[in-house]
Amino acid sequence: MSPHQPEVTPDLVAEHGLKPDEYGRIVKLIGRTPTFTELGIFSAMWNEHCSYKSSKVHLRGLPTTGRCVIQGPGENAGVIDIGGGLACVFKMESHNHPSYIEPYQGAATGVGGILRDVFTMGARPIACLNALSFGDPGHPMTRHLLSGVVAGIGGYGNSFGVPTVGGSVRFHARYSGNILVNAMAVGIAEADKIFYAAASGVGMPIVYLGSKTGRDGIHGATMASAEFGENSEEKRPTVQVGDPFAEKLLLEACLEIMAKGCVIAIQDMGAAGLTCSAVEMGAKGDLGVTLDLDKVPCREAGMTAYEMMLSESQERMLMVLRPEKEAEAEAVFRKWGLDFAIVGETTPTKRFIVRHRGAVMADLPIKELGDEAPVYRRPFLEPAKLPVIGAATVVSQLSVADALEKLIGSPDLCSKRWVWEQYDHIILGNTVQRPGGDAAVVRVNEGPTALALTTDVTPRYCEADPFEGGKQAVAEAWRNLTAVGAMPLAITDNLNFGNPERPEIMGQFVGCVRGISEACRALDFPVVSGNVSLYNETNGSAILPTPTIGGVGVLADFTRSATLAFKAAGEAILLVGSTEGWLGQSLYLRDICGREEGAPPPVDLAAERRNGDFVRTLIEDNVATAVHDISDGGLAVALAEMAMAAGIGADLQAAIDVRTGVEASTSLQGPDPVRHAAFWFGEDQARYVVTVRNTDLAAVIELAEANRIPVRRLGTTGGNALTLPGQRPILVTGLSERFESWLPGYMSGGPRRSGADFESP
Amino acid sequence: MRAAVVVFPGINRERDMSRTLRLVSGREPSMVWHADTALPVGTDIVVLPGGFSYGDYLRCGAIAARAPIMDAVREFAEKGGLVLGVCNGFQILCEAGLLPGVLMRNTRLKFICRDVYLRVERSDTPFTRGYNAGQVICVPTAHGEGNYVADADTIARLEGEGRVVFRYAAPDGTRAPEWNFNGATNAIAGIVNQRGNVLGMMPHPENHVETVIGRTDGRGLFQGLAEHLSSAA
Numbered sequence: 001m002s003p004h005q006p007e008v009t010p011d012l013v014a015e016h017g018l019k020p021d022e023y024g025r026i027v028k029l030i031g032r033t034p035t036f037t038e039l040g041i042f043s044a045m046w047n048e049h050c051s052y053k054s055s056k057v058h059l060r061g062l063p064t065t066g067r068c069v070i071q072g073p074g075e076n077a078g079v080i081d082i083g084g085g086l087a088c089v090f091k092m093e094s095h096n097h098p099s100y101i102e103p104y105q106g107a108a109t110g111v112g113g114i115l116r117d118v119f120t121m122g123a124r125p126i127a128c129l130n131a132l133s134f135g136d137p138g139h140p141m142t143r144h145l146l147s148g149v150v151a152g153i154g155g156y157g158n159s160f161g162v163p164t165v166g167g168s169v170r171f172h173a174r175y176s177g178n179i180l181v182n183a184m185a186v187g188i189a190e191a192d193k194i195f196y197a198a199a200s201g202v203g204m205p206i207v208y209l210g211s212k213t214g215r216d217g218i219h220g221a222t223m224a225s226a227e228f229g230e231n232s233e234e235k236r237p238t239v240q241v242g243d244p245f246a247e248k249l250l251l252e253a254c255l256e257i258m259a260k261g262c263v264i265a266i267q268d269m270g271a272a273g274l275t276c277s278a279v280e281m282g283a284k285g286d287l288g289v290t291l292d293l294d295k296v297p298c299r300e301a302g303m304t305a306y307e308m309m310l311s312e313s314q315e316r317m318l319m320v321l322r323p324e325k326e327a328e329a330e331a332v333f334r335k336w337g338l339d340f341a342i343v344g345e346t347t348p349t350k351r352f353i354v355r356h357r358g359a360v361m362a363d364l365p366i367k368e369l370g371d372e373a374p375v376y377r378r379p380f381l382e383p384a385k386l387p388v389i390g391a392a393t394v395v396s397q398l399s400v401a402d403a404l405e406k407l408i409g410s411p412d413l414c415s416k417r418w419v420w421e422q423y424d425h426i427i428l429g430n431t432v433q434r435p436g437g438d439a440a441v442v443r444v445n446e447g448p449t450a451l452a453l454t455t456d457v458t459p460r461y462c463e464a465d466p467f468e469g470g471k472q473a474v475a476e477a478w479r480n481l482t483a484v485g486a487m488p489l490a491i492t493d494n495l496n497f498g499n500p501e502r503p504e505i506m507g508q509f510v511g512c513v514r515g516i517s518e519a520c521r522a523l524d525f526p527v528v529s530g531n532v533s534l535y536n537e538t539n540g541s542a543i544l545p546t547p548t549i550g551g552v553g554v555l556a557d558f559t560r561s562a563t564l565a566f567k568a569a570g571e572a573i574l575l576v577g578s579t580e581g582w583l584g585q586s587l588y589l590r591d592i593c594g595r596e597e598g599a600p601p602p603v604d605l606a607a608e609r610r611n612g613d614f615v616r617t618l619i620e621d622n623v624a625t626a627v628h629d630i631s632d633g634g635l636a637v638a639l640a641e642m643a644m645a646a647g648i649g650a651d652l653q654a655a656i657d658v659r660t661g662v663e664a665s666t667s668l669q670g671p672d673p674v675r676h677a678a679f680w681f682g683e684d685q686a687r688y689v690v691t692v693r694n695t696d697l698a699a700v701i702e703l704a705e706a707n708r709i710p711v712r713r714l715g716t717t718g719g720n721a722l723t724l725p726g727q728r729p730i731l732v733t734g735l736s737e738r739f740e741s742w743l744p745g746y747m748s749g750g751p752r753r754s755g756a757d758f759e760s761p
Numbered sequence: 762m763r764a765a766v767v768v769f770p771g772i773n774r775e776r777d778m779s780r781t782l783r784l785v786s787g788r789e790p791s792m793v794w795h796a797d798t799a800l801p802v803g804t805d806i807v808v809l810p811g812g813f814s815y816g817d818y819l820r821c822g823a824i825a826a827r828a829p830i831m832d833a834v835r836e837f838a839e840k841g842g843l844v845l846g847v848c849n850g851f852q853i854l855c856e857a858g859l860l861p862g863v864l865m866r867n868t869r870l871k872f873i874c875r876d877v878y879l880r881v882e883r884s885d886t887p888f889t890r891g892y893n894a895g896q897v898i899c900v901p902t903a904h905g906e907g908n909y910v911a912d913a914d915t916i917a918r919l920e921g922e923g924r925v926v927f928r929y930a931a932p933d934g935t936r937a938p939e940w941n942f943n944g945a946t947n948a949i950a951g952i953v954n955q956r957g958n959v960l961g962m963m964p965h966p967e968n969h970v971e972t973v974i975g976r977t978d979g980r981g982l983f984q985g986l987a988e989h990l991s992s993a994a
Contacts, residue, residue, distance in 0.1 A: 424903040
């Protein structure tokens with residue numbers, strides 16, 4: 001083999017993130033010492049990011065099939081049937097480590113990578129979403145990271161030309177050393193024209209398309225599979241640089257040659273670049289692959305085989321083309337000004353052979369590269385159950401009205417307008433519901449079908465009880481889709497955790513995955529794609545467990561979708577679902593009382609389904625005039641959001657229990673302000689606020705009773721204030737001002753305040 | 762209305778624009794490739810849509826302004842043909858010398874996607890005949906470089922000749938700095954050339970034309986154009 005490669009030593013093996021026993025496995029597998037290039041290839045294929053070695057055994061428990069599923073996990077993205085001969089292709093993926101090191105490019109290439117996953121399958125992207133977690137607002141890095149990440153997401157998506165229609169932004173000290181950037185892309189294709197990675201046919205040309213290969217991103221996936229230490233900034237060269245312009249051209253060119261029938265198989269070059277894409281195409285097709293690196297378009301001269309195989313330069317694709325259509329495909333790529341080169345061929349040998357400058361730089365068994373990657377059953381420790389916090393033990397000096405005003409202007413609950421205004425959320429002209437609602441609604445082609453899209457997770461619940469937290473993340477996604485009137489179809493999961501070699505972290509992972517599985521089964525909401533991001537730790541301190549759920553639902557007629565804004569004065573406000581007043585792990589307990597404690601609210605999946613189906617029926621029947629799910633901050637925050645969206649207040653003084661006829665307000669007044677807080681700020685699950693016209697009220701209550709759905713009348717819309725029993729009226733304009741002012745104020749560089757120390761202005 | 766929509770590499774609102782032209786005029790526009798050298802026979806309006814031609818590299822619109830098709834567009838405009846440039850299209854028209862001035866970074870240095878209010882300054886152009894002078898319309902913007910700047914003489918001439926067609930304003934039509942969100946000189950959102958047949962504007966009227974999606978304030982621009990062209994034919 002090539003004489004110019006460094007000798008493989010134990011130190012070099014360790015630098016590649018491979019453990020001694022893993023290296024032993026390599027030597028045994030190939031029967032000799034690997035070359036330097038081969039070592040690089042193994043490190044790329046066997047790192048946590050690409051091999052799922054710690055998570056695989058647990059992911060097998062997730063439900064991945066269902067009526068709508070066309071393609072589950074294992075391809076570039078999941079595919080579901082949305083009716084009318086159309087398929088929705090979607091996936092969410094993390095770009096956490098690179099975004100911390102270089103926020104703009106890290107986030108930008110996260111968006112670029114997930115878009116490529118979607119259009120590689122033949123779908124035109126129609127929407128992007130994201131879920132972002134940042135550290136304490138008082139941490140010196142937070143503002144810089146938030147600013148860079150948002151600019152990077154916008155910079156890529158806006159230029160590429162896809163609307164970024166939804167997402168979430170949270171702050172917590174546990175993300176101060178490891179932020180999370182989870183990006184989701186959604187596309188539409190004809191259901192019978194989906195493209196896959198598996199190569200077929202021997203002697204078929206393998207074509208390299210897109211941008212040139214440079215020295216950026218080398219070992220990006222390996223970097224993403226390790227903890228950060230003191231000198232994580234030194235890892236900046238492992239972050240890729242994005243070029244959305246090239247990606248837009250690549251999209252148009254790929255879709256054009258797919259429509260012309262030129263493509264047999266296609267795989268984007270994402271993590272571990274040329275290595276991963278070539279191996280996957282061959283292995284999935286039971287074929288060998290020979291690559292001739294002298295043909296690879298390079299950005300700079302003198303690149304070695306090792307560098308080319310590990311480069312994570314962006315906006316590149318690998319394809320197997322129909323030989324008779326090769327000239328036609330090349331003409332399309334030339335038209336778009338993109339590189340096009342035949343860099344190899346398929347072989348019958350099931351060997352992965354890499355040639356460069358006349359020498360064989362790697363000769364490896366192609367199936368075993370993926371299949372024989374180590375699989376770990378890591379020990380895990382399930383956390384002890386935390387006590388239930390009794391409402392009577394929760395004490396605050398603040399009145400309900402004061403607490404509501406403070407919460408609505410807090411970092412986690414305040415308006416994220418400053419963020420989503422930097423994303424083009426209307427391009428393509430199909431955005432029916434813009435950011436700020438329960439779920440985004442995007443029309444499909446000319447309608448009337450539309451997709452509802454959301455990203456959700458409540459990390460503090462997952463930390464307190466991974467199983468219930470995992471359930472809750474799925475249930476909340478399902479609920480948010482339901483709240484706009486959609487039928488929830490399927491999810492993508494983006495599982496962000498700390499170091500899996502620590503049993504307590506592995507326990508979080510196992511618990512969350514079990515919870516997700518249980519909820520997905522109960523709600524007929526299968527997982528069709530996903531991504532695992534481990535080692536989100538710095539100096540031994542891990543992030544909160546954050547299994548982000550990206551949910552997709554379908555609306556038969558988008559003009560019937562529900563929004564959260566009150567629609568008119570004088571309408572009845574109803575609370576759907578039971579209220580125990582669960583304050584454990586609530587934002588009220590954390591941000592008002594300064595306690596991050598207790599068991600999180602349990603999730604009754606049967607109640608979720610029953611209550612959600614009821615609400616969806618009200619929307620379909622045009623009875624519900626406004627709908628909002630109740631989540632962070634509880635009932636009072638949900639009502640405030642509905643009021644602010646409309647500029648219409650509500651009189652909630654006569655909260656009447658329609659079943660018993662007893663005025664709820666009587667039990668809420670008097671000397672016991674504790675119960676007040678639990679009622680207004682408790683985070684009990686499976687609940688919605690719904691408004692209906694007074695003329696429909698009796699029929700709605702009758703329907704609820706017939707279906708054993710707990711419904712309680714809270715009050716009536718109208719006026720310019722929220723009036724809660726026993727509280728001063730809270731002006732809606734005042735709430736809006738607090739809601740809108742925190743984030744712009746923070747980002748414009750006012751005094752640094754931590755979430756806990758934050759005082760309303 | 763026989764519209765020709767020019768497609769430069771990196772343009773991304775060409776679909777929004779062609780859908781709107783089709784919805785309003787009932788006729789599918791021709792999509793014209795940047796490397797072509799001639800417009801389709803019978804073209805009566807050329808549209809340069811929004812996006813990021815050439816990735817906004819070098820300077821927004823600078824590379825597209827030198828594309829082969831632009832000679833044909835220039836010739837078409839010189840003969841009095843109607844040319845509409847929206848967002849990146851406006852930037853391209855300025856770079857191509859078809860309109861004066863330049864679009865600089867927004868004053869707050871951020872890309873902003875937001876519905877804004879525009880006061881229609883004139884209703885006697887082919888582009889604005891669907892509105893009344895002084896009418897306030899709400900249309901979306903989505904750009905990072907929309908801050909219109911020109912030298913004082915040019916601004917004075919634009920104002921003196923009544924060539925400022927759209928201006929950022931409050932919902933009641935009054936001018937106030939907080940509504941001029943990108944910091945444009947004199948809150949200029951759209952201008953025409955001296956002859957009045959070339960319009961450049963930053964906001965996206967093509968995204969506000971369908972009741973089922975939201976507002977329809979952008980429709981007047983396209984309806985007015987369609988009426989103008991059918992009456993001229």
